Amino acid sequence: AQSVSQHNHHVILSEAASLELGCNYSYGGTVNLFWYVQYPGQHLQLLLKYFSGDPLVKGIKGFEAEFIKSKFSFNLRKPSVQWSDTAEYFCAVILSGNTGKLIFGQGTTLQVKP
Amino acid sequence: SAVISQKPSRDICQRGTSLTIQCQVDSQVTMMFWYRQQPGQSLTLIATANQGSEATYESGFVIDKFPISRPNLTFSTLTVSNMSPEDSSIYLCSVGQGFDEQFFGPGTRLTVL
Numbered sequence: 001a002q003s004v005s006q007h008n009h010h011v012i013l014s015e016a017a018s019l020e021l022g023c024n025y026s027y028g029g030t031v032n033l034f035w036y037v038q039y040p041g042q043h044l045q046l047l048l049k050y051f052s053g054d055p056l057v058k059g060i061k062g063f064e065a066e067f068i069k070s071k072f073s074f075n076l077r078k079p080s081v082q083w084s085d086t087a088e089y090f091c092a093v094i095l096s097g098n099t100g101k102l103i104f105g106q107g108t109t110l111q112v113k114p
Numbered sequence: 115s116a117v118i119s120q121k122p123s124r125d126i127c128q129r130g131t132s133l134t135i136q137c138q139v140d141s142q143v144t145m146m147f148w149y150r151q152q153p154g155q156s157l158t159l160i161a162t163a164n165q166g167s168e169a170t171y172e173s174g175f176v177i178d179k180f181p182i183s184r185p186n187l188t189f190s191t192l193t194v195s196n197m198s199p200e201d202s203s204i205y206l207c208s209v210g211q212g213f214d215e216q217f218f219g220p221g222t223r224l225t226v227l
Binding site: 032034036043044045046049051090094096100101102103104105106107 | 118145149162210212214215218220221
């Protein structure tokens with residue numbers, strides 16, 4: 001069955017540290033890829049998405065992600081995290097021919113220490 | 115984008131009872147979805163709510179347990195029937211357009227005793 005794996009379940013960083021969260025999916029066809037974030041007490045919201053074109057995509061708040069097709073990966077990065085980045089991060093995919101069905105990874109809780 | 119509201123925001127229910135969760139969108143949308151997020155786990159799609167026809171359920175979810183209504187293009191309800199403690203979860207409504215991003219509601223936190 002198709003699945004999405006996030007390697008890190010809980011990450012603790014100090015402010016200004018660099019962040020990379022891993023995401024891999026298992027599906028051989030075309031996918032649309034997403035990173036969502038849920039800040040404490042807030043709705044799930046989109047950080048960035050990739051459909052096609054430049055595999056390096058930039059999102060809100062200085063986040064970026066790189067799609068590496070050969071590795072089935074879509075890792076999220078940020079050069080310097082802030083305390084306000086403390087949140088839960090979800091990687092998700094929509095498979096071609098599977099209209100609307102978002103398949104989510106397990107989520108990564110990021111805690112940034114001031 | 116779309117603004118989505120859900121009612122109730124949270125509830126505590128007794129085993130064997132049912133709860134209906136409402137999802138309201140501020141604009142007409144084609145696709146509405148219901149997800150479940152069990153404690154410590156990720157989001158799982160329950161069903162796609164189709165306007166004017168029966169909902170499309172994912173494997174492991176059935177209409178008798180999770181009946182869904184979609185009377186128009188801005189509103190949907192999800193009922194959690196004959197609840198047990200295992201139904202304690204956050205239930206989220208989302209809207210989207212095909213293969214593009216989805217917008218999520220704030221969720222309904224359900225605790226079943």
